[in-house]
Amino acid sequence: MSLVPLIVMVAILVAISVILSVARRLLVDYGECRITINGQKTYTVRGGETLLSYFIANKIFIPSACGGKSTCGFCKTRVLTDVGDLLPTEAVFISPEEKSDGIRLACQVKVKNDIEVRFPEYLLATREYHTRVEAVQALTHDIKHLRLRLESSDAVAFKPGQYIQFKIPGTEEFRAYSIASGPSLASALELVVRLVPGGLCSTYIHEILKEGDRVTITGPYGDFFLREDSTKEMVCIAGGCGMAPIRSILSRLQENGMPRKATYFFGARSKEDLFYTEELKDLARRYPNFRYVPALSEPKPTDQWEGEVGLITQVVERCVGDGSNAEAYLCGPQPMIDASLRVLTGKGMRKEDILYDKF
Amino acid sequence: MGEMITILLAAIFTHNIALTYLLGWCPIISLSRSLKTSFGMGICVMIVMTLTAVVNWPIYYLILVPAKAEFFSYVVFTITIAATVQLLEMFLEKFFPSLQTLFGVFLPLIAANSIVLVIALFMVLRNYSYAKTIFFAFGSAAGWTLAIVTVSAIRAKLVLISDVPNGLKGGGITLVTAGVMALAFLGFAGMLGIQ
Numbered sequence: 001m002s003l004v005p006l007i008v009m010v011a012i013l014v015a016i017s018v019i020l021s022v023a024r025r026l027l028v029d030y031g032e033c034r035i036t037i038n039g040q041k042t043y044t045v046r047g048g049e050t051l052l053s054y055f056i057a058n059k060i061f062i063p064s065a066c067g068g069k070s071t072c073g074f075c076k077t078r079v080l081t082d083v084g085d086l087l088p089t090e091a092v093f094i095s096p097e098e099k100s101d102g103i104r105l106a107c108q109v110k111v112k113n114d115i116e117v118r119f120p121e122y123l124l125a126t127r128e129y130h131t132r133v134e135a136v137q138a139l140t141h142d143i144k145h146l147r148l149r150l151e152s153s154d155a156v157a158f159k160p161g162q163y164i165q166f167k168i169p170g171t172e173e174f175r176a177y178s179i180a181s182g183p184s185l186a187s188a189l190e191l192v193v194r195l196v197p198g199g200l201c202s203t204y205i206h207e208i209l210k211e212g213d214r215v216t217i218t219g220p221y222g223d224f225f226l227r228e229d230s231t232k233e234m235v236c237i238a239g240g241c242g243m244a245p246i247r248s249i250l251s252r253l254q255e256n257g258m259p260r261k262a263t264y265f266f267g268a269r270s271k272e273d274l275f276y277t278e279e280l281k282d283l284a285r286r287y288p289n290f291r292y293v294p295a296l297s298e299p300k301p302t303d304q305w306e307g308e309v310g311l312i313t314q315v316v317e318r319c320v321g322d323g324s325n326a327e328a329y330l331c332g333p334q335p336m337i338d339a340s341l342r343v344l345t346g347k348g349m350r351k352e353d354i355l356y357d358k359f
Numbered sequence: 360m361g362e363m364i365t366i367l368l369a370a371i372f373t374h375n376i377a378l379t380y381l382l383g384w385c386p387i388i389s390l391s392r393s394l395k396t397s398f399g400m401g402i403c404v405m406i407v408m409t410l411t412a413v414v415n416w417p418i419y420y421l422i423l424v425p426a427k428a429e430f431f432s433y434v435v436f437t438i439t440i441a442a443t444v445q446l447l448e449m450f451l452e453k454f455f456p457s458l459q460t461l462f463g464v465f466l467p468l469i470a471a472n473s474i475v476l477v478i479a480l481f482m483v484l485r486n487y488s489y490a491k492t493i494f495f496a497f498g499s500a501a502g503w504t505l506a507i508v509t510v511s512a513i514r515a516k517l518v519l520i521s522d523v524p525n526g527l528k529g530g531g532i533t534l535v536t537a538g539v540m541a542l543a544f545l546g547f548a549g550m551l552g553i554q
Contacts, residue, residue, distance in 0.1 A: 005428030012422065012435055016442045023446055027453040084460050088396065112456075 034114045038121065045111065051077065052106040061126040061218035062119060063165065067172030068107035074176075075106040080116040083109050126219055129156060133213045134188060136205075139275035143241065144206055145180075146191040148215055155187050156219065160226045160248040161329065161357070164189065164219030168201045174218065175201035178331065178357065180244035182251025189217070192244040192275075224331070224357035226252055232327040232353065234262040235320055237340050239312060240273075242331030245357060247276060249329060250283065250290070258287035263319070265293045267312025267336065271303035293319060313339040323347035330356035363494045366487075369551040370498025376474055377506035378541040383474035387507045387537065388530050397511035401504030403465045405497065408475055410447065411440050412496030415479040416489050429483075436479040444470040474503055510537055 030047025035054055037043070045054045052068050052075050055061070065072035073093030079102050086094060090105045109115075131148035139145050150156070156164070160183055165174035181190035196202045209215075226249045234253075238246045246264060253262060268274050273296075280292040295308035295315040308315045313336065320326075323344055330340050337356050344354055376382050383404075390396050415436055423429050448466050451459035469475060478499055482492045513536050517523065523532050 002427070004426050005431060008422060008426040008428045009431045009435065012418065013438065016438060020442055020445060023449050027449040084456065087460065 030112045033111050035111065036114070036116045037124070038118050039116070041124070047111045047113070049111060050107050051079075051104075051109045051111055051115070051117065054111060055106060059128065060124065061128060061165070062106060062123050063176065063221050064107060065165070065174050065176060066107075067174070070105060070108055073105065076103050077106040077109075078102050078118040079104045079109060080118060081114065083112075083115065120223070123221070125157070126221060128216060128218050131189070131215050131217060133209060133211050133215060136209060136211060139192065140273055142195040142206075143275060144193050144195075145275075146193055146205065146209075147181075147188055148191070148217065149188045151214075153187070156189060158183055158220035160252040161224045161245040161355075162220040162222040163245070163357075164191075164217045165221065166191070166201060166205075167216040167218070168204055169215075171200075173200065175199075176221070178222075178241070178244035178248070179220065180247045182248055182255060184251075184255055192241050192247075194241045222357065224329075224355055225249075226329070227327065227355070228252075230327055231260060232325060234260055235316070235323070235326055235328040235344070235349075236262060236264040237267075237312060237316060237328065237330045237332070237336070238264070239267040239332035239336050242333075242336075242357070243276060245331050246329060250280075253290075254283060254287070258289045261289050263291045263293060265295065265312050265316050265319070267295050267297060267315070267332070269298050270296055270300045271305060311339070312336065313343050316340065317343050317346075320344075320347055323349035326353065328354045328356075330354065332358075334358050363490060365551055366491055367494045367498035367501075370495050371502040371505060372544065372547040373549075373551045375502040375506060375544055376477070376499045377503050378537070378544045380477070381541075382477055383472055383503055384537075386468060386472065387510055388533050391507055391511035391514055391533060394508065394511045394515055397507045398504075400465045400468075401500075401507055404469055404472075404474065404503055405500040407440075407444055407447065407466070407469045408478055408500040409493060409497045411443050411475055412478050412482065412492050414439055414443055416482060416487075416492045419479070419483060420489075432479070432483065433476075436476055440475050440479075441470045474499070506537075506540070509540060513540075 028048050032044055033047035035043045035045060035051070037060070043054065043058050045057075050068060052062070052064060062077065063074040065074050070089040076093070076098070083104065086099060086104070087108050090108050093105060094103055130151045132151055133146065134149040135145070135147040137145045158164075158179055161178070163176045163178040165176050167174050177191040177193060179189050180192045181188065193202055193205045195206045224245065236246045236249065243266060250262070250264065253260065264280065266274070266280075274294055277294065284290050284292045293308055293315060295310060295312050296303065296305050297309075297311050299305040299309060308319075326349055328340070328344050328349060330337050337358050341354060341356070345351060370376070373379070377384065377387060386400055390400050418435060418439060419429075419432060423432055423435065444466050448459070478492075478496045481487075482495065487495060510533060514533060517532065517536070527535070
């Protein structure tokens with residue numbers, strides 16, 4: 001067999017690669033560009049890449065789940081410099097109000113000139129942490145408890161209720177999980193992960209991840225956290241994995257001796273979907289200020305359930321009195337949050353006193 | 360010249376690449392929701408298809424055939440298409456940034472589309488000359504643009520005047536619309552013929 005076709009083929013490939021490299025050097029070289037963040041920090045970069053890639057290169061970890069493919073819409077950043085019109089790939093994630101406010105997706109904005117951006121101050125403090133899996137335990141048939149121990153001696157300075165992003169090994173993708181442990185345990189973090197059918201990260205955690213594995217996380221993120229200066233009575237409502245941030249908040253309250261009256265409503269379908277039950281009941285026994293109200297929406301006959309029955313919002317409707325001087329922390333799926341908002345505002349709770357985290 | 364015009368018109372009407380050969384349907388179904396987007400995609404396809412035909416013909420006939428390496432043509436065509444699209448993207452970014460903003464998102468989609476590859480394959484199968492290949496590529500792209508823009512216009516109208524059953528909304532009704540359009544295009548058959 002003659003080798004000529006093969007040589008020709010390779011020659012064509014090499015020629016194409018050379019042409020592309022030369023073209024890239026000649027056509028898309030934007031020289032040095034400066035990225036100024038919040039008017040304080042300035043980074044000098046070689047232009048031509050996306051804003052998000054420069055953030056990552058400079059260890060600024062803004063939320064981003066999809067690895068820059070414009071499918072998650074998390075990397076919203078306020079761009080003060082004119083960088084052209086909104087791209088069709090961004091339009092689905094940016095509301096008209098956000099658009100007029102200069103919000104863009106960092107993964108879609110190419111840096112071609114000097115650029116000025118703004119994002120919440122706390123994001124500048126987010127970092128990358130290398131951890132090792134200390135424990136993986138099944139809590140229910142589809143929820144696992146994960147304990148990650150930081151490899152270095154430092155600690156994650158987070159507020160109870162915030163979340164971290166879990167880097168899926170072998171990809172550039174991340175998934176967000178609320179921290180389920182209290183801040184005093186900052187050298188280790190606990191997560192609660194539900195198996196999402198077909199979900200990349202949850203499948204990895206449920207099927208492959210084992211004790212001793214190394215995991216990279218970034219964070220902490222989120223403006224859903226315990227307002228520690230408040231003394232108002234607390235109503236916490238969660239469903240499924242919404243348990244995680246509420247558990248972190250309760251851990252914090254427990255560390256402070258449960259200074260505020262708190263009631264925690266947790267909704268599940270049947271008894272097999274309840275978890276951390278003993279821990280929470282024990283907390284309620286030790287602190288008269290705290291009440292735990294689990295509720296089942298579809299209890300099975302074998303559950304022999306004697307507690308509250310119904311959707312969690314119906315239970316809240318029955319059990320919560322005047323809400324005008326209370327504060328609420330909600331975490332769960334969108335319909336649960338929407339229904340809870342209706343119920344709580346109906347009880348006289350002010351909208352600014354209802355904090356929530358949707359997933 | 361007459362033959363060139365025949366190929367051009369046949370590629371648009373009687374041998375429409377989307378409606379006769381059922382190629383390039385993925386973008387028609389997903390992008391025809393908006394007339395503006397359809398038109399933008401159509402213009403991009405016209406540029407990319409003509410440009411890749413301009414590049415692929417000499418590569419095939421001047422390099423692959425003399426080297427008896429025709430069996431590599433699929434791989435080479437695919438790579439040339441991807442490289443051409445990348446070059447075009449860089450060129451637009453440098454010299455026409457506003458056009459790049461407008462068309463930039465469509466270009467990578469086109470690189471992976473069957474219609475661009477099929478032009479190179481038909482060019483070989485039908486033994487077209489260089490000029491014929493360019494007319495055929497431009498005509499096919501114009502025909503595809505005609506198909507996506509028409510489907511898009513019909514969809515825009517359907518939203519206003521019809522009550523599409525839930526199960527048929529989106530892709531379903533688009534395929535039905537396209538089927539009816541393909542039947543309508545059969546009316547052109549016999550007017551022009553190409554080998």
